[in-house]
Amino acid sequence: MEQLVKQSKPLILTFKTPLGFYFYETNRNEIVAVNEQLYKYIDAVMQDDEQEIHQFGEEVVCQYDDLKDCGYLCTNHVKEIRHPATDELELFLERKIDSITLQVTQSCNLRCSYCVYSEDGYPSQRSHSEKMMSFETAKKAVDFYFMHSMDTKHPNISFYGGEPFLNIELIKRVVDYAKKVFEGRNITFTTTTNATLLTDDLIDYLAENKFNLMISLDGPKSIHNQNRVFAVNRKGSYDTVIKNIGNMWKRHPEFAKTVSISMVINPENNYEEINRLFNDRYIKKMRCLHSIVEKDDGEMVNYADEYVNGSLYNQFIGILSMVGRFKKDGVRKTAIDEIENMEHEMQKIRYGVLGDIAAPGGPCIPGKMRLFIDYKGDFFPCERINETSECMHLGSLDTGFDMNNINSLLNIGKLTEDDCKDC
Numbered sequence: 001m002e003q004l005v006k007q008s009k010p011l012i013l014t015f016k017t018p019l020g021f022y023f024y025e026t027n028r029n030e031i032v033a034v035n036e037q038l039y040k041y042i043d044a045v046m047q048d049d050e051q052e053i054h055q056f057g058e059e060v061v062c063q064y065d066d067l068k069d070c071g072y073l074c075t076n077h078v079k080e081i082r083h084p085a086t087d088e089l090e091l092f093l094e095r096k097i098d099s100i101t102l103q104v105t106q107s108c109n110l111r112c113s114y115c116v117y118s119e120d121g122y123p124s125q126r127s128h129s130e131k132m133m134s135f136e137t138a139k140k141a142v143d144f145y146f147m148h149s150m151d152t153k154h155p156n157i158s159f160y161g162g163e164p165f166l167n168i169e170l171i172k173r174v175v176d177y178a179k180k181v182f183e184g185r186n187i188t189f190t191t192t193t194n195a196t197l198l199t200d201d202l203i204d205y206l207a208e209n210k211f212n213l214m215i216s217l218d219g220p221k222s223i224h225n226q227n228r229v230f231a232v233n234r235k236g237s238y239d240t241v242i243k244n245i246g247n248m249w250k251r252h253p254e255f256a257k258t259v260s261i262s263m264v265i266n267p268e269n270n271y272e273e274i275n276r277l278f279n280d281r282y283i284k285k286m287r288c289l290h291s292i293v294e295k296d297d298g299e300m301v302n303y304a305d306e307y308v309n310g311s312l313y314n315q316f317i318g319i320l321s322m323v324g325r326f327k328k329d330g331v332r333k334t335a336i337d338e339i340e341n342m343e344h345e346m347q348k349i350r351y352g353v354l355g356d357i358a359a360p361g362g363p364c365i366p367g368k369m370r371l372f373i374d375y376k377g378d379f380f381p382c383e384r385i386n387e388t389s390e391c392m393h394l395g396s397l398d399t400g401f402d403m404n405n406i407n408s409l410l411n412i413g414k415l416t417e418d419d420c421k422d423c
């Protein structure tokens with residue numbers, strides 16, 4: 001009964017701020033500003049408060065009806081929580097895997113203080129080890145990918161570690177083999193590297209094979225060297241990385257333009273200080289993506305005031321630049337990455353009425369977007385997933401996909417179905 005009453009009311013959430021009154025229209029994914037009287041009337045309707053409802057004059061009731069006529073205050077509720085891709089899941093995994101990521105090694109020549117694979121500090125994750133993927137496993141992975149990507153327009157194989165270039169011989173063999181298997185389908189290759197092992201030969205090889213390369217660099221020397229140190233002597237890696245990036249620009253400037261910088265930001269540092277990295281004559285020409293350091297389960301990351309203030313100010317002027325009220329080149333690079341993400345997310349916002357069957361946004365289609373294959377051939381949704389987690393294990397090269405686990409992950413919203421239907 002209670003459920004029926006809830007479902008006959010508009011699927012909205014009212015809220016107010018010091019400056020105004022609003023409701024969030026779930027079906028349209030929109031926030032609507034209203035005047036105070038209308039806000040109180042909507043609240044009375046939502047509370048089913050007959051006595052209160054009759055206190056309002058005709059003008060407010062008309063405003064309420066106008067909103068309904070325009071499609072707002074919609075009472076449509078989702079009847080079942082189910083991911084829209086559920087029925088096509090098998091087809092996606094059979095023919096449309098977007099890309100695979102191969103864990104070519106678990107070894108690394110650095111020991112970054114925040115690395116989730118470090119021997120201490122992240123007990124819930126795997127640790128660095130000398131384990132390497134064999135060519136036999138990699139070959140099986142390429143064959144598996146070929147057979148499960150017949151409808152994929154832009155096939156891509158990514159190499160991941162540890163530091164992937166510690167197993168460069170395997171990478172070269174995989175590239176040769178995959179080019180043969182995928183002949184005529186324009187396969188591309190991607191790697192994220194700490195850039196300490198970029199010799200002349202390796203740079204030439206990456207440029208010739210048009211790798212999508214991403215280099216990890218956390219800030220200027222004073223910040224980068226706090227965390228990203230060599231395993232062998234715990235000395236900072238900044239000078240080596242900068243020298244190698246400069247060399248890459250000299251040898252292959254066109255290729256260097258396509259390389260991105262991946263920053264792991266520690267917000268305990270000053271925002272402006274972090275962005276000093278982009279004073280470098282080469283780095284300033286490169287695209288930058290960033291993330292924030294992660295702590296192990298339950299631990300909080302500390303944000304310094306100097307970081308928060310600088311970051312919020314740059315987000316603000318970044319948004320102004322989106323609407324043409326500020327020059328984009330006045331915005332710090334780390335904020336530009338955020339603004340581009342924001343633009344991308346805004347494009348995904350969906351308008352219209354929710355269907356009878358829907359799912360909360362969030363889960364990707366596990367195994368389809370970026371199937372991660374570890375050194376021994378086990379499957380996980382992507383490289384960011386904890387490899388020791390059983391519920392994230394999606395199968396293996398030997399056994400194929402574990403459809404039960406994949407279905408449960410895809411439909412994780414089932415766990416909170418009753419709450420989700422009314423949210």
Ligand code: SF4
Pocket residue numbers: 108109110111112114115116117161162163194
């Ligand atoms: S380079 Fe990457 S894998 Fe190696 S220690 Fe640093 S974060 Fe970890």
